[in-house]
Amino acid sequence: MTRSGKPSAKRVLIMDAAVKAFAQNGYHQTRIADVAREAGVAAGTIYLYFSSKDDLLIxxxxxxxxxxxxxxxxxxxxxxxxxxxxxxxxxxxxxxxxxxxxxxxxxxxxxxxxxxxxxxxxxxxxxxxxxxxxxxxxxxxxxxxxxxxxxxxxxxxxxxxxxxxxxxxxxxxxxxxxxxxxxxxxxxxxxxxxxxxxxxxxxxxxxxx
Amino acid sequence: MTRSGKPSAKRVLIMDAAVKAFAQNGYHQTRIADVAREAGVAAGTIYLYFSSKDDLLIxxxxxxxxxxxxxxxxxxxxxxxxxxxxxxxxxxxxxxxxxxxxxxxxxxxxxxxxxxxxxxxxxxxxxxxxxxxxxxxxxxxxxxxxxxxxxxxxxxxxxxxxxxxxxxxxxxxxxxxxxxxxxxxxxxxxxxxxxxxxxxxxxxxxxxx
Amino acid sequence: MTRSGKPSAKRVLIMDAAVKAFAQNGYHQTRIADVAREAGVAAGTIYLYFSSKDDLLIxxxxxxxxxxxxxxxxxxxxxxxxxxxxxxxxxxxxxxxxxxxxxxxxxxxxxxxxxxxxxxxxxxxxxxxxxxxxxxxxxxxxxxxxxxxxxxxxxxxxxxxxxxxxxxxxxxxxxxxxxxxxxxxxxxxxxxxxxxxxxxxxxxxxxxx
Amino acid sequence: MTRSGKPSAKRVLIMDAAVKAFAQNGYHQTRIADVAREAGVAAGTIYLYFSSKDDLLIxxxxxxxxxxxxxxxxxxxxxxxxxxxxxxxxxxxxxxxxxxxxxxxxxxxxxxxxxxxxxxxxxxxxxxxxxxxxxxxxxxxxxxxxxxxxxxxxxxxxxxxxxxxxxxxxxxxxxxxxxxxxxxxxxxxxxxxxxxxxxxxxxxxxxxx
DNA sequence: CATGAATGAGCGTTCATTCAT
DNA sequence: CATGAATGAACGCTCATTCAT
Structure with missing residues (x-):
């Protein structure tokens, strides 16, 4: 379900935060918590939209x-x-x-x-x-x-x-x-x-x- | 000494093993223990020739x-x-x-x-x-x-x-x-x-x- | 937060478990895993309340x-x-x-x-x-x-x-x-x-x- | 045998080096290699005179x-x-x-x-x-x-x-x-x-x- | 939907000790 | 006696992921 193409606003919000975080420190150096902070959501929320950190990058x-x-x-x-x-x-x-x-x-x-x-x-x-x-x-x-x-x-x-x-x-x-x-x-x-x-x-x- | 260009046989042995291991599974997925096993040395030995896993890659x-x-x-x-x-x-x-x-x-x-x-x-x-x-x-x-x-x-x-x-x-x-x-x-x-x-x-x- | 004097119940639980474990085997001989077992929490939980093993002792x-x-x-x-x-x-x-x-x-x-x-x-x-x-x-x-x-x-x-x-x-x-x-x-x-x-x-x- | 009271010159040399090293950084923070360097002997030599690091301290x-x-x-x-x-x-x-x-x-x-x-x-x-x-x-x-x-x-x-x-x-x-x-x-x-x-x-x- | 406290597997690194030379 | 390269067990700490609320 997370892979559905639904253009949820929060999904996009998280992706944009992830891009910013990954760009700054690299994928491996970036913690899910960093993305969450950047996006202004809780860490767990990310898993409502993406099945894993890898899935987020992909x-x-x-x-x-x-x-x-x-x-x-x-x-x-x-x-x-x-x-x-x-x-x-x-x-x-x-x-x-x-x-x-x-x-x-x-x-x-x-x-x-x-x-x-x-x-x-x-x-x-x-x-x-x-x-x-x-x-x-x-x-x-x-x-x-x-x-x-x-x-x-x-x-x-x-x-x-x-x-x-x-x-x-x-x-x-x-x-x-x-x-x-x-x-x-x-x-x-x-x-x-x-x-x-x-x-x-x-x-x-x-x-x- | 570690970073010196000394053509130590064991140093080369480890690098070659690391290349093989990294190629197979990627750098992050490869554990130092994998490199050690591939090289036929103990994990600690790697640190006699390289200061860290990153140093090995570099x-x-x-x-x-x-x-x-x-x-x-x-x-x-x-x-x-x-x-x-x-x-x-x-x-x-x-x-x-x-x-x-x-x-x-x-x-x-x-x-x-x-x-x-x-x-x-x-x-x-x-x-x-x-x-x-x-x-x-x-x-x-x-x-x-x-x-x-x-x-x-x-x-x-x-x-x-x-x-x-x-x-x-x-x-x-x-x-x-x-x-x-x-x-x-x-x-x-x-x-x-x-x-x-x-x-x-x-x-x-x-x-x- | 970690070092704040907040009387978190779990924080106290961990400290008491640590006291027991340290007393029994000495600080250096005690593994974080021992403290965790004694406290009935996961090892990682300890790091939610203390920044390091040293911090726990201090x-x-x-x-x-x-x-x-x-x-x-x-x-x-x-x-x-x-x-x-x-x-x-x-x-x-x-x-x-x-x-x-x-x-x-x-x-x-x-x-x-x-x-x-x-x-x-x-x-x-x-x-x-x-x-x-x-x-x-x-x-x-x-x-x-x-x-x-x-x-x-x-x-x-x-x-x-x-x-x-x-x-x-x-x-x-x-x-x-x-x-x-x-x-x-x-x-x-x-x-x-x-x-x-x-x-x-x-x-x-x-x-x- | 290492515990014999023989006043070997090298034994004393090592003990003095250990005292200096332990005093400087504490027992646990001091590596046998540090003591060896301080004493001007090889690490292995220490084990000819003391059965372990603990034995050295004791x-x-x-x-x-x-x-x-x-x-x-x-x-x-x-x-x-x-x-x-x-x-x-x-x-x-x-x-x-x-x-x-x-x-x-x-x-x-x-x-x-x-x-x-x-x-x-x-x-x-x-x-x-x-x-x-x-x-x-x-x-x-x-x-x-x-x-x-x-x-x-x-x-x-x-x-x-x-x-x-x-x-x-x-x-x-x-x-x-x-x-x-x-x-x-x-x-x-x-x-x-x-x-x-x-x-x-x-x-x-x-x-x- | 959202949270964030809790989890626990996983690993890089250290270093006392050994032993072939 | 002396060496020091090699060993490998041990462990603190991280962090992606889960789930009760």
Whole structure:
């Protein structure tokens, strides 16, 4: 029952408190009591909404990531050109992480370990995000913008990893610079790497994205 | 003495046992007693060589990564062409991870958290690996092979992240495919993305690497 | 909260169990689990009321000694004559220790070490007991019963030490005799030692105290 | 075999190092390794001379106290007058403790606990010191200097306890005053308390002791 | 629904002691 | 005799989880 998708206000309250607490001290260093204090509820209350501490972390990942992916998909659907989509995706990703640095910290720094034990939670992984990237690239291939001879699964991982590491580095730097500034160069690098040779031209500016 | 680089046989024995144990169950799930059993020593013995469980993890990272980076540098030093260097670096990275999957698991899945608290251990981070990547790219620019208008720090992170994610995905897949097969497409993607426009040609094969 | 003087029933329950356990086997030989078993609570519960095993010992000393001193003060306040006060104090001290042999054992046998590290806990020491002794003697001096040329701080220590050793010897003997029987001779010895020369008379009996 | 009284130089070396170490940090807080370092020997060597850490502590107590008592006995044997003997005993006790503050710390602060578990070691206790005190007092009674109606066992404990507490207080004060200054007042108090009524006179000075 | 006192399994670490050299 | 690396039993403390109110 705790895993039902009910958007209970208190459930969200607890998740947000958990994000803040996890971001500050890391998942393992954070006690349920810390989350409870941060949320202004009793420790026991958390177990009315989540079956375990692990479930809390996984739920955060699941629901928040789901939200981002859905949001990204919606925003990108307006756009027709695959290259522009790619640019926008990179930009959106970095922008959202910059807007939600606590969430970013949880994703970037706690995710790996989570991915480990989340092997058991198939729905939790990043497959649908990889799927989104794949769709865009395939779209670009259909549009004749991107090369056909791509090892798609390699490209998807490469792009995700590049964005991911960009965010991680930014976090570990203490967030001392504007993360979205990395979007242009990053997208540029990949688009050049993927572009159909016959279409080689100067990269246009990212302005307006 | 504990932190000194002394190549004590028993110290190495313990580190290897720890890598195996951490890889299997994750750092937090692994008890010191597990490492001891795996190493065939008493639990107390571990504390003759490492000051804490954390120190053990950090030492693994520090010393093993250091070894890889030194090894990579040596092997690449023979090569003159920056593009070939890049290809070889990607290939070496994936090859070594495939050769040492337990070590890879520890690096990929426990590293992030480690990076988190390792902020306090300046020597422990990946700076020198980023440095190696940067040197290769700058070399390529000097050779006129790679574009001059690169945002170097973005490129370094992107390349590292791409390789890193490639390894992680392979691990989480259960190591069901040959990781080195990803080297070619991955290197190709980046070299195309970085290459001087005037030099655009078909990518040559990775054969011989 | 832990250190607050709240008369929590469970807190007292734990302290009493600890006294019993410490008395039986000594502080260091007693495990928290022993105290918990004796108290009929879980080990973790102890840490809801005391911050550490040391805190438990110190709290026993602090609160129980405080209780005794307050009690002694009250009982002695009714008495006017300083010599009688002194007799009563010695008797009360021995009587209470005989009534609470477990507590006595903890005080006598664990106290010294405690005094050692309790240097850091100013409120914990015996100052107020020494103070009580001092007040009685000064009172006797004002009454003209006791000599004026006393080295007060030496006398206080001597009296306390004499009573203290009397209790310790009794404990180490296995409590094979009536401790209060020592009160008369002990008080007699000190009163004779302190008495104004001009008042020398036969010591009256301790009967009635 | 380790308990043989052989005055091995290394045995003494270790005991002295142990006294220093125990005095500094307390018996329980001191590791065998600390004693070994202080003594300049290997940890294992200690076990060639003492069967256990406890044996080391007990041996210190046993042999050092024995030495003091023998020494006291010798020095007092020259003296005929029991009152003077008593004065000298108090002075000697305080003087020796002041001369050997580390030893004093071990005796005063670790002794009680030791006395506890030393019930099992009958030869270790203070009986012979109590015996010495008793002999002096009985001598005084025979000389007609001290009252006959004394509860001897009470008096012995009282005197020992008074001296003992005087030393303990001095130690806990941080040894900020001259301990031997307490000898006069302390002896005076007891001699007055013990003296035959018919002999009441002004106490002579302690000068010359 | 909410609470928070109580639980108790779990583990990192210490250190007295041993023994092969 | 001396060493000191190795041992492994022992334990204080934490904290996720439960449940009576």
């Amino acid at each position: 739920s955060i990942f699941q629901e928040k990531v789901q939200g981002f992916i859905t949001d990204f998909r919606n925003r990108l659907s307006r756009e027709e050109n695959a290259e522009v989509k790619l640019k926008k995706l990179v930009h959106l990703h970095l922008f959202q992480m910059q807007q939600h640095p606590d969430l970013a910290a949880v994703f970037q720094l706690e995710l790996r370990q989570s991915r480990h034990f989340m092997s058991a939670y198939p729905k939790v992984d990043l497959k649908s995000y990889f799927g989104l990237i794949g769709e865009i690239i395939e779209h670009g291939q259909e549009q004749g913008l991107l090369r056909k001879d791509l090892y798609l699964s390699a490209v998807k991982k490469a792009l995700f990893g590049a964005i991911d590491e960009t965010v991680t580095s930014w976090l570990l730097s203490g967030r001392t610079y504007d993360l979205t500034h990395m979007a242009g160069p990053l997208a540029d690098l990949f688009i050049r790497g993927l572009r159909e040779d016959s279409l080689r031209t100067k990269m246009e500016d990212m302005s307006g994205v | 030492s693994i990272f520090q010393e093993k990564v250091q070894g890889f980076i030194t090894d990579f540098r040596n092997r690449l030093s023979r090569e003159e062409n920056a593009e070939v260097k890049l290809k070889k670096l990607v290939h070496l990275h994936l090859f070594q991870m495939q050769q040492h999957p337990d070590l890879a698991a520890v690096f990929q899945l426990e590293l992030r958290q480690s990076r988190h608290f390792m902020s306090a251990y300046p020597k422990v981070d990946l700076k020198s690996y980023f440095g190696l990547i940067g040197e290769i790219i700058e070399h390529g620019q000097e050779q006129g092979l790679l574009r001059k208008d690169l945002y170097l720090s973005a490129v370094k992170k992107a390349l590292f992240g791409a390789i890193d994610e490639t390894v992680t995905s392979w691990l989480l897949s259960g190591r069901t495919y040959d990781l080195t097969h990803m080297a070619g497409p991955l290197a190709d993607l980046f070299i195309r993305g970085l290459r001087e426009d005037s030099l655009r040609t078909k990518m040559e094969d990775m054969s011989g690497v | 709290s026993i000393f602090q609160e129980k000694v405080q209780g005794f001193i307050t009690d002694f003060r009250n009982r002695l306040s009714r008495e006017e004559n300083a010599e009688v006060k002194l007799k009563k104090l010695v008797h009360l001290h021995l009587f209470q220790m005989q009534q609470h042999p477990d507590l006595a054992a903890v005080f006598q046998l664990e106290l010294r070490q405690s005094r050692h590290f309790m240097s850091a806990y100013p409120k914990v020491d015996l100052k107020s007991y020494f103070g009580l002794i001092g007040e009685i003697i000064e009172h006797g001096q004002e009454q003209g019963l006791l000599r004026k040329d006393l080295y007060l701080s030496a006398v206080k220590k001597a009296l306390f030490g004499a009573i203290d050793e009397t209790v310790t010897s009794w404990l180490l003997s296995g409590r094979t005799y009536d401790l209060t029987h020592m009160a008369g001779p002990l008080a007699d010895l000190f009163i004779r030692g302190l008495r104004e020369d001009s008042l020398r008379t036969k010591m009256e009996d301790m009967s009635g105290v | 041996s210190i107590f046993q042999e050092k106290v024995q030495g003091f008592i023998t020494d006291f006995r010798n020095r007092l044997s020259r003296e005929e007058n029991a009152e003077v003997k008593l004065k000298k005993l108090v002075h000697l006790h305080l003087f020796q403790m002041q001369q050997h503050p580390d030893l004093a710390a071990v005796f005063q602060l670790e002794l009680r606990q030791s006395r506890h578990f030393m019930s099992a070691y009958p030869k270790v206790d203070l009986k012979s010191y109590f015996g010495l005190i008793g002999e002096i007092i009985e001598h005084g009674q025979e000389q007609g200097l001290l009252r006959k109606d004394l509860y001897l066992s009470a008096v012995k404990k009282a005197l020992f306890g008074a001296i003992d507490e005087t030393v303990t207080s001095w130690l806990l004060s941080g040894r900020t005053y001259d301990l031997t200054h307490m000898a006069g007042p302390l002896a005076d108090l007891f001699i007055r308390g013990l003296r035959e009524d018919s002999l009441r006179t002004k106490m002579e000075d302690m000068s010359g002791v």
